Amino acid sequence: MAKTMFEKIWEQHIVAEPEGQPALIYIDLHLVHEVTSPQAFEALRLTNRKVRRPDLTISTVDHNLPTDNTRNEVIKDPIARIQVDTLRKNCKDTGVVLYDIDSEAQGIVHVIGPEQGYTQPGMTIVCGDSHTSTHGAFGSLAFGIGTSEVEHVLATQTLRQAKPKTMEVRFNGELKKGVTAKDMILAAIGEVGTAGWTGYVVEYTGDAIKKLDMAGRMTVCNMTIEGGARAGLIAPDDTTFDWMKGRKFVPKGDAFDSAVAEWRELATEEDAEYDELLEIDCDSLVPHVSWGTNPGQVAKITDRVPAPDDFEDPADVSSAEHALEYMGLTGGTQIEDIDIDRVFIGSCTNARIEDLRSASEIVKGRTVASTVRAQIMPGSTLTKMLAEKEGLDQIFKDAGFEWRESGCSMCLGMNPDILVPGERCASTSNRNFEGRQGKGGRTHLVSPEMAAAAAIEGHFVDVRDWETE
């Protein structure tokens, strides 16, 4: 029977399927960070167990790091410092490589995996972080796990998993200028809601996906979890292989060519069947902005904020009421009339070099509105260095942006970068939950281009109309 890409990767990784138990799946790459790992390492110590494959495990510090330049000397928050020091000790004790604050390879775990070439097609990849779905952009089966499962993978290099169902999400047509991968995924989640894909692995297909660069594909896969699916996949192709070639941990020479030949075999076969299909038209897609407190509550830039009675389902009505109150918005307000106080360009969704280049095109030769504080936190230290080599930092700084160090930063506000109550932020991150960027903070999810334009104008604008130099 013809197989989907998911089925192929799944079957290649079954270690055992004991009667009456979920399959035991082998994990090729385990990414570790400071926040969801300490309890897992501690449990290993208490049970006298070892890390089975430190060579298949890599770690970095990203979630709680400050993004000012004092962090190389000391992390001022004592509890955050303990968490980082604990990871250092755990890595030293177990032989797991750590890309620490002073390493070029340090950065957001889902940025550095691909950037360093660890992430490769056909792999199974896990991390104690829900945005692990990002790595699916390379045709790897990648998903987030909890700390008990982190412990399980550290000890056994396997994971017990019930086999998910499959869904094809097909993006037809072509994106217009100013419309991005972020708008594709926001529109899709707006359509299905935040639980629409629960229990599925999503495979993204269609002409618009094929035309996306790798950064765009990562943006799409990254937010798969916001639709409820733990993993999203895109078939690897020449775009993938060209992007990967030459990266540090990608095979070289003949080994690369034979790996590519193998990777090409991963794609879903023509007659294979998915359990479900969702189609999205990209010809008519416009930039999206979230208005509420979950990533399914989105509107087109040309639309108005909805009112609670625009919804039929009582739970949706009640969610909209809560969301509008929290967001300080009134139904019927034109999205373009929403003024913002802050701009955050960063996160594992949109802080790659390609994202920074796109945002810089919008910003070039312009000035951030006097009412706005705008910040950029590159996805990794290497990304930051590359951007500086290209002069992007100067474009942003000249316009009035703060150019900062890499890390998860204000996506989840575990570090000192947070909104104060009532502040409204155009953010390139992935979640607009209540309090996510700081208690009482109001988050609107947008693309890097839309965030950059909002920084200049002080309110949301349709970036399709933007003149670039």
Added chain:
Amino acid sequence: MEKFTRLTSIVAPLDRANVDTDQIIPKQFLKRIERTGFGEFAFFDWRYLEDGVPNPDFILNEDRYRDANILVGGRNFGSGSSREHAPWALMEMGYKSIIATSFADIFRNNCMQNGLLPVILSESEVDTIMARALRGSGYKVTVDLETQTVTDDQGLNASFDVDPFRKNSLLEGLDDVGITMSLGEAIDSFEEKRTARW
């Protein structure tokens, strides 16, 4: 892991859809390196006023739900971040089972790993439990994992599905890692084949 067999308790209602794990345990409390100490910060932004005083308008603060070990919630409970600190916090608050029409996948897994039983019932059954819990005080249900049922003394008799492997682990309080370590030979031979290929 703590065993879960059968539990009769007061039910606390949280009638909201999409309660995400950022609400269950906000990020500023994720810096602890232990599995404990999260309970007092659960639902922090909803549960406390600015000065740290319990918010009288937050339903779980009401006296009548203080001794509840069962929480009934809205659909897509536990969405968002994979933080296992969420079930840890809920368990320290006293909850041993959560009833809802649906759960986010990672959260549901995390609950199972800790002996916090997620129970999926139909919309009408959840509505019934929610309404009865909201009305008056002292409303109790019994969650029985062995028979996979939820019952009360007003005629509710609902059944739920649970993966047989997870069910057994919960009933016996088994350690997942230990079970997998017993399959060590299968992992060894898989690794040998895999290394030969790569």
